[in-house]
Amino acid sequence: MADEKFKVTIDGIPVEVAPGTTILNAARQVGGDIVPPAMCYYSKLEGSGGKCRTCLVKVSKGSEKDPRPMPKLVASCRTTVMDGMEVQNITSPDVLEARKGVVEMLLINHPLDCPVCDQAGECKLQDLSYEHGVSQTRYEFKRRTFEPIDIGDNIKLHMNRCILCYRCVYVADQLTGKREHGIINRGDHAEISTFIENALDNDFIGNVIDVCPVGALTDRTFRFKSRVWFTKPVDAHRDCPTCSGKVTLWYKGEEVLRVTARKDEYNEVEAFICDTCRFDKKKTVDWILEEPTPISKQSVIDANHYNVFSPPPVIKKNLQLQEANEEQLERTERLK
């Protein structure tokens, strides 16, 4: 029964998926507007999801065998599909209302300091609140505040911005084997913190920056260097002994300001990268360039969009690099 498929209908669109698929992933197979937003779920991290409640959907028909609807809205990222299930996402007013509520809750203790936040422009919470939020808050009390702290040589924690998605905790658990930070305290006074006198120091810990959906964990080597929409992302790779070496370089002019893992349309990384690639290799000579990273037309990073990336002069000067980037140079010539 390996090729058995369950038929699911999401907002009226039928899709056939393998048993065990979650509603969210079934929706991602369809794509488009009907994909519920996800702030805490991360397909590459086991056990993630279910916490932020932005992906709530209504199951109007449980399955072919048991057509009763589910009594409550369910978290689509952690609910597996049944054969014949019917799901309502954007077609259900209840879901949209609940999601609006969740967005409002996520924002009441958020500082809304986007003008000085490095994540602005690629922040999932920004996207979410533009799409589902309201322009004014009804919250009139003091927000919970923390001082920003360095939780490692290269990582800055702005606890004010954190939405407690637990992704960074799962990354440390599943990628590094030795977790040195966690959640302390309860409720809205819960915070991310390193264990006493510990710093995040591990070959792969930089990935917490990539998985953070908001600006709570940011790259200290990129801090305040540039707004993200003034930089141009270019895919590149190098022969890295510890990781896949497949990254995105964020150029401003000829300077590499930041290195991140490559992300897909749901803002999930394709392959986690090591800290050497991320923090130490910030020269074009370290990398073999591929092509400009495809950026969604909806994204602000696409604002000064371009198809051709002109290789920095350093490549033209260096024979070895010229050879390595041959394909890219040819392509540039062709498109001129």
Place this chain on the structure above:
Amino acid sequence: MARKLLLAHIDVPGIHTFDVYRQNGGYRAVEKALRTMSPDEVVEEVKKSGLRGRGGAGFPTGMKWGFLAKPEGVPRYLVCNGDESEPGTFKDRYLMTYIPHLLIEGMIVSSYALGANTSYIYIRGEMMPQIHIVEKAIAEAKAAGFLGKNILGTGYDLEIHVQPGGGAYICGEETALLESLEGERGNPRIKPPFPAVAGLYGCPTVVNNVESIAATVPIVNDGGEEYAKIGIERSTGTKLISASGNLVRPGVYEIEMGLPMEEFIYSDEYCGGIANGKRLKAVVAGGSSVPILPTHLALKTANGEPRLMTYESLADGGFVTGTAMGSGGFIAFDEDQCIVRNTLNFTRFYHHESCGQCSPCREGTGWMEKVLHKIEYGYGDISDIDLLWDIQQKIDGHTICPLGDASAWPVASAIRHFRDEFEWHILHPEEAQTRNYGLVGEVVES
């Protein structure tokens, strides 16, 4: 005199010791179950008894046991939930303090029925004296051969461990309790999988309340059918009610299901009426998370029938005019109590105890507390009532575990039934600081 099953011998001096408990018919259920019944027969008796979970949700215990997965070669666990933390509920503490062997006996019978060879009693950390009492009871039972290897020569082995909790309300939620028991942070798990399939250490697990486990003792002794004769409809047997508030005689009472609430409050056998000759204003019938009811709805249902202490009758009218049995934390409010202040108190508790895992509960409980605080201390705005209503709606049903719902229901019911009191608080901020609103419709404008 009503029949007592759990607290029948509670007045016998020294009942907390093994010898006295044994002389009063203790551990008969263990002998009967292990010597004459198969595990499935015990489960069958519990199913017949109609016993429903006494921790709050009221899920049929026999059915829960029936769901337990039984794969080969995988241990099964019974976990007793003694993390009693619901404001207004103190029956389990009472039971563990005064008659701990009843719990141990129930644990042995239940573990035998489920095929568990290791069982845990999770008691919240604040109850240190009770932890010592239960541990002592376990040691006594073990010395007498009712625990350990080859109990009563029947070949059945059982070890019971007591685990103190850290005192978090959330660890009373069964999956958070299991996380805590495993040594993790007490965050509720996302269900499914349910504990009956993958619970403690990933093995099939049943989590039961202290009182539910204790109730298996009379069920095994007298038979499930005999137990089911007490009570009405699907509410069978007896229930411990922890009565508190403005009552003449607060305390823990064992009632037969189906007792009218009016009799429970006013009869001399139970609470003996409202203290100081005052009048009753409101009732919280099952612990802080169930909806609060004003007197007229507490004593009579919306149809005018007397409100009985059963799962069905208390829930009559849904959440519009009814409430729920909950865990049996009965709180009575007299005419001098302030509903706004009480709601603030409950909400402060939920804010403090929210685990912070999912957004609506984490942020919403704190927000509700702040708005209520504002109203209580005279800075409220009339639109705050609608705001509160909207916040509780955004929490209710949108969270991982029932703590979110539990924080929303008291606020919703307080606004639903006592909206005039909230309005009075907001419109007369200074007066509200000096006197209470009193009963509905009795305010004299000064």
